[in-house]
Amino acid sequence: MQNEFEKQLRANLIIGERAIDPAITRQLNAVRQQAIEGYRKPRFWQLRGGLWPATGMVTAALLVFMVVLSPLSPLPSHNTAAVNEQGIESMEMLEDLDFYYWLAENEAELRG
Amino acid sequence: MATASEADDLDNFLASVQHRAFAMARAATRHDEDAMDIVQDAMLQLVRRYSNRTPDEWRMLFFRILQNRINDNFRRQKVRNKVIGWLPGSHGTDSKENDFGEEDKFEQVPTPATDEPDRHLERQQNIEKLHIAVGLLSRRQREAFMLRCWEGLSTTETAATMQCSEGSVKTHYSRAMAALRSWLEENE
Numbered sequence: 001m002q003n004e005f006e007k008q009l010r011a012n013l014i015i016g017e018r019a020i021d022p023a024i025t026r027q028l029n030a031v032r033q034q035a036i037e038g039y040r041k042p043r044f045w046q047l048r049g050g051l052w053p054a055t056g057m058v059t060a061a062l063l064v065f066m067v068v069l070s071p072l073s074p075l076p077s078h079n080t081a082a083v084n085e086q087g088i089e090s091m092e093m094l095e096d097l098d099f100y101y102w103l104a105e106n107e108a109e110l111r112g
Numbered sequence: 113m114a115t116a117s118e119a120d121d122l123d124n125f126l127a128s129v130q131h132r133a134f135a136m137a138r139a140a141t142r143h144d145e146d147a148m149d150i151v152q153d154a155m156l157q158l159v160r161r162y163s164n165r166t167p168d169e170w171r172m173l174f175f176r177i178l179q180n181r182i183n184d185n186f187r188r189q190k191v192r193n194k195v196i197g198w199l200p201g202s203h204g205t206d207s208k209e210n211d212f213g214e215e216d217k218f219e220q221v222p223t224p225a226t227d228e229p230d231r232h233l234e235r236q237q238n239i240e241k242l243h244i245a246v247g248l249l250s251r252r253q254r255e256a257f258m259l260r261c262w263e264g265l266s267t268t269e270t271a272a273t274m275q276c277s278e279g280s281v282k283t284h285y286s287r288a289m290a291a292l293r294s295w296l297e298e299n300e
Contacts, residue, residue, distance in 0.1 A: 006289065009242060013242065016243065024134065025131070028148075031155060034152075036159065038159055
C-alpha cells in the first residue's frame with residue numbers, strides 16, 4: 001500500500017521515463033534487437049532436439065566413409081594375391097616331395 | 113531452435129522494460145552512456161542465460177541483473193576515483209562513506225536551478241531532483257526503492273530479487289523513503 005508521497009514519487013518517475021529522448025529510444029531499440037538476434041540464431045551447441053538425430057546420422061555416415069572407403073587404408077585384395085601365389089608354389093612343392101628327396105640323395109652322383 | 117513466437121515474447125518483454133531500466137540506470141549513475149551499457153548488458157544476460165525461463169520469471173530476473181550491473185558500475189567507478197585520487201593535481205576527499213563505500217553525497221550535490229516559470233519545466237526539474245536524490249541513496253536503499261516503489265514489486269518479490277529477508281527490504285525501503293523525503297523537502 002503506497003502513501004501519497006510514494007504515489008507522487010512513482011508518478012514523477014513514470015513521467016520521467018516517458019520523457020526519454022527519442023535518440024535514446026532508438027539506441028535502446030537497437031540494443032534490444034542485438035540481444036534478440038543472438039536468441040534467434042542459436043549456436044550449434046544450442047541446437048534443440050529436432051536437429052540432433054540428423055547431425056548424428058551425418059556424423060555416422062562420415063565415419064563409415066572414412067573407415068571403409070578411405071583411399072588411405074590399403075585394400076585387403078592387394079595382399080591376398082601375393083599370399084595366393086605363394087600358397088600355390090608351396091602346394092606344388094608338396095606334391096613333388098618325393099622328387100626333391102631323390103634329388104637330395106643323388107645330388108652328389110648327379111654332379112659327378 | 114528458438115521459435116518466432118518465443119523470440120517475439122522475449123522482444124516484447126524487453127521492449128516493455130527498456131525505458132524503465134534506462135531511467136533507473138541513469139538515475140543511479142547520472143551518466144547516459146554508462147546507463148546504456150548497463151541496460152545492454154542486462155538484456156544480453158537475460159537472453160543468454162534465462163531465455164528458457166517462463167515470461168513470468170523474466171521481470172524479477174531482469175531487474176536483479178540490472179541492479180547487479182548498476183552495482184558493478186559503482187565498484188568500477190570507486191576504483192577509478194581512487195586511481196585518479198593518486199594522480200598529481202587531484203584533490204582527495206575526506207567525506208564520510210556509507211555501507212557500500214560510497215561517499216555521503218547528499219551534502220555535496222547542488223540542486224537544479226528553480227527559477228523557471230514554466231510549469232513543464234518545473235515538473236522536469238522535480239523529476240531531475242528526484243533522479244539526483246535516488247542516485248544519492250546507499251546501494252541497498254536504492255535497490256529497495258527502485259524495486260518496490262518504481263517497479264512496483266511486492267516486498268516478497270523485492271526480497272527475492274535483492275536476495276535478502278523481507279525485514280531487510282522493509283528497513284532499507286523505509287530509510288530510503290525518509291532520506292528522499294528529507295532531501296526533497298530541503299531542496300524544494
